[in-house]
Amino acid sequence: MSSKAVRLAARAVIVHEKRLLLVNAWANGRSTLLCAPGGGVEVGASLTENLAREVEEETGLxxxxxxxxxVNEFHDPSSGFHQVEIFFRCSVQGSPVIPQTWQDPERIVDRHVWARETEASGLHIKPDSLVGVAFARTPQISYDPLERIVM
Incomplete structure (x- = not known):
């Protein structure tokens, strides 16, 4: 059993004009995997404060x-990495346009995709339940059980 601490992250489910905002999950084109914007939480700030900061850093929005x-969780058995993510429904305040020159200060996010529900099936997206949750006709909270990390 690993003694590493579980990492907590907050992610944004942003649907604007029937399109879901997705960002690349891995830096430098290492993978085609897309996910919701967000990231690890910092001590001393609420989940919602952390999330608003992460979205602004990754997208400028x-x-x-x-x-x-x-609620989603994934792990990497070989390294012991385990992350629990809490996704929140979010709405854009102001313009939804992400400037092509926008740069994530951490240099991880360099791709932004606004995908319609019908387009999402052709994309590599994690967690598996994200698209269904984002476009659910009756919003409710879901749980996506522990899965192995993917590239």
Whole structure:
């Protein structure tokens, strides 16, 4: 059993004009995997404060953070890495346009995709339940059980 601490992250489910915002999950084109914007939480700030900061860093967008809608967790058995992510429904405040020159200070996110529900099936997206949760006709909170990390 690993003694590493579980990492906590917050992620934004942003649907604007029937399109879901996705960002690359790995830096430098290492993978085609897309995910919701967000990231690890910092001590001393709430989940919603952390999420608004992460979205702004990764996209330049200002969001209003709403209710939680999904809890997801994944791990890498070889390294012992384990992350629990709490997804919140968010709405864009102001323009939804992400400038092509926008740069993530951590240099991880360099791709932004606004995908319609019908387009999402052709994309490599994690967690598996994200698209269903984002476009659910009746919003509710979901749980996506532990899965292995993927590239």
């Amino acid at each position: 200002t969001v209003k953070v709403g209710a939680p809608c999904l």
